[in-house]
Amino acid sequence: MDRLSEMWSGRTWRRGLGGAFAAAVLVLLTGCGPGGQYLQDRGGDAADLLPMGITVSAKPGFALYGHCLAPVGFSHVDGYYLGVLNRRVGIIPLHERRVGLLLWGSEETAAGQCGLREGGEPRARSIGILAGGSSEERGPVLCSSGGAHNLHLGFVGVSALPCVVQVVDFILGWTTLDIAGDDGGAGGAACQVACRQ
Numbered sequence: 742m743d744r745l746s747e748m749w750s751g752r753t754w755r756r757g758l759g760g761a762f763a764a765a766v767l768v769l770l771t772g773c774g775p776g777g778q779y780l781q782d783r784g785g786d787a788a789d790l791l792p793m794g795i796t797v798s799a800k801p802g803f804a805l806y807g808h809c810l811a812p813v814g815f816s817h818v819d820g821y822y823l824g825v826l827n828r829r830v831g832i833i834p835l836h837e838r839r840v841g842l843l844l845w846g847s848e849e850t851a852a853g854q855c856g857l858r859e860g861g862e863p864r865a866r867s868i869g870i871l872a873g874g875s876s877e878e879r880g881p882v883l884c885s886s887g888g889a890h891n892l893h894l895g896f897v898g899v900s901a902l903p904c905v906v907q908v909v910d911f912i913l914g915w916t917t918l919d920i921a922g923d924d925g926g927a928g929g930a931a932c933q934v935a936c937r938q
Contacts, residue, residue: 782924785828786914789907794824796835796898804893812841812869818893826852836863845871
């Protein structure tokens with residue numbers, strides 16, 4: 742018993758509390774504490790890993806579309822997206838018109854206010870290796886609209902929008918590197934769906 746009481750003596754407690762206090766101060770100074778921007782950014786990067794959700798429409802729609810390296814398929818859906826999108830969870834109005842022919846594609850998409858022109862019309866653009874038009878009308882070859890993968894049959898569907906850039910950004914983010922430019926509350930800048938104007 743002497744050994745146990747000696748172990749919990751005042752001197753040991755002071756050292757332990759001093760070390761815990763120093764660690765807490767270090768955590769708070771680096772922004773890793775509760776409410777710290779570092780952990781908020783890591784959470785945001787995690788939300789960017791795989792935006793996914795369910796699509797619903799009042800009128801029948803159809804989508805069988807995939808786009809990562811090359812656009813392939815067709816999509817015509819007016820309805821709502823229910824799920825995670827651009828670091829938000831919710832129900833978002835959705836407008837989609839996409840055609841993908843492997844080397845060329847066209848997409849007209851709007852999710853909420855994102856992707857709308859000044860007059861409220863959805864922004865249309867060409868995508869893929871053979872995309873023509875001005876740079877404002879062309880989307881990037883890789884990860885355009887987050888690499889959309891959609892399946893919508895009739896009144897309901899599923900949508901996943903993976904982006905390789907965000908996976909790498911999540912991993913490197915733990916070292917404070919931000920290759921997507923989305924830390925500090927900017928939100929998914931590298932692959933934001935329909936918000937790239």
